[in-house]
Amino acid sequence: MTARIETDVTSQSGCRVVPLMLPHVGLSIHLNCPPGFFADLSLDSGLGRFAHYSSIIQKFDVFEKIASGKDGKVALAILEPRTVVAYAACWYPSTSERWSKLGELMYEMGAIEVSRNFRHMGIAQTIINHIMEEEFFEHKIAYMNGFSWHWDLDGSHLTIDQYRNLMIQLLSKHGFKEYYTNEPNIALREENIFMARVGEGVSSDDRKRFRNLRFGIVDKK
Amino acid sequence: MFEEYPKEIMSKDGTPILIRPLVKEDEQALTAFFSRIPEEERWFLRDNIADPDIMREWIGNLDFTRVLPLVAVKEDDNTIIANVRLHRRPSECLSHIAHLRIVVDPAFRNQRIGSWMLLDTVRLAMTMGIEKLVAEFVAGVEEAAVHAARKLDFYEEAVLKDYVKDRRGGYRDLIIMVKNIHREWSDF
Numbered sequence A: 001m002t003a004r005i006e007t008d009v010t011s012q013s014g015c016r017v018v019p020l021m022l023p024h025v026g027l028s029i030h031l032n033c034p035p036g037f038f039a040d041l042s043l044d045s046g047l048g049r050f051a052h053y054s055s056i057i058q059k060f061d062v063f064e065k066i067a068s069g070k071d072g073k074v075a076l077a078i079l080e081p082r083t084v085v086a087y088a089a090c091w092y093p094s095t096s097e098r099w100s101k102l103g104e105l106m107y108e109m110g111a112i113e114v115s116r117n118f119r120h121m122g123i124a125q126t127i128i129n130h131i132m133e134e135e136f137f138e139h140k141i142a143y144m145n146g147f148s149w150h151w152d153l154d155g156s157h158l159t160i161d162q163y164r165n166l167m168i169q170l171l172s173k174h175g176f177k178e179y180y181t182n183e184p185n186i187a188l189r190e191e192n193i194f195m196a197r198v199g200e201g202v203s204s205d206d207r208k209r210f211r212n213l214r215f216g217i218v219d220k221k
Numbered sequence B: 001m002f003e004e005y006p007k008e009i010m011s012k013d014g015t016p017i018l019i020r021p022l023v024k025e026d027e028q029a030l031t032a033f034f035s036r037i038p039e040e041e042r043w044f045l046r047d048n049i050a051d052p053d054i055m056r057e058w059i060g061n062l063d064f065t066r067v068l069p070l071v072a073v074k075e076d077d078n079t080i081i082a083n084v085r086l087h088r089r090p091s092e093c094l095s096h097i098a099h100l101r102i103v104v105d106p107a108f109r110n111q112r113i114g115s116w117m118l119l120d121t122v123r124l125a126m127t128m129g130i131e132k133l134v135a136e137f138v139a140g141v142e143e144a145a146v147h148a149a150r151k152l153d154f155y156e157e158a159v160l161k162d163y164v165k166d167r168r169g170g171y172r173d174l175i176i177m178v179k180n181i182h183r184e185w186s187d188f
Helices: A060-068 A098-105 A123-131 A135-139 A160-172 A204-214 B024-035 B052-060 B113-128 B143-151
Strands: A016-022 A025-031 A073-079 A083-091 A106-114 A141-146 A193-198 B007-010 B016-021 B067-074 B080-088 B097-104 B132-138 B155-165 B171-180
Touching (some): A025 A123, A098 A106, A098 A141, A141 A160, A160 A193, A193 A204, B024 B067, B067 B113, B080 B113, B097 B143
Parallel strands (some): B097 B132
Antiparallel strands (some): A016 A025, A025 A073, A073 A083, A141 A193, B016 B067
């Protein structure tokens, strides 16, 4: 069962809403959810804490905080009437992270997750497809940290390398590439993956700074 | 399999380096690379690929289903500074195993080039469905490679005592290191 997209509309809340055509399921993607949007939502039972895996985001105040931050983006897949079955959230790196050394050039695809009850429907890909439509990304280096300790191998019935390849497939469609880095968290495990997409508007100087930063060298602009 | 190449890395001293698959056009550069490997180390290679004739035959008959060769090159002038080869056997019963051999230019040792090459080989092996990587190192000659391999969770599976002979006729141990490519979490 794979999602088909109907015409999108802008809701009263200010989100861009993209209904998905799924048999027997009323589901829609809400993009750029603004602060205040999250008050009466609930999380589907397939998002939460499990034996070997916990959802990255489990409380709506985290979404609120992300949406309130500069250029913070929250996209939700909502089952009618108000149940969140998937989400993606993006933000600028915090000052404690290496990638913040390039200021607002770097932009993190911080979290994407689909409820265990709604997988294999193409929801994650649909969300990413819509997020990446924005011109905003052509002036950023968007990146994703793939830490294997966040991967739901039990729920997905995938092996580590299959899960890793799934992430590569998900993002490579939008020009993300795997880059090597000695960033300590990525380097902790060999299956961890750092992927990035350099926007067309990013200058050659900034590309060089990005390359150096991947190996711990900070260039002054 | 090679869509993601070339991959950018950087040596400890900040030299930009690319990792990429070997191509036939690399013949001269690879011959030059092996000629820079000290005679004492070349002695332990399976083939004398510093010999241009042997190199020509080897590179001319490359079969990527049997041997996957990667090189690290300096980005500015394409000089080969490291080579790793992943060898696979055609038989079904050994199709889950690959043997790796790695050589780094002496001028670029202790610069993490070998470590990046090993990491890249492990990741390549993961995508190929390899379950076990095997590497052989000559004791007292390839200590830096042994050290780098240990950091990537290779462990000593066996030591063949006095197994290889050096140029002077002395015996040296052959260390066989193995890395299991984990496909699932441990239940610990």
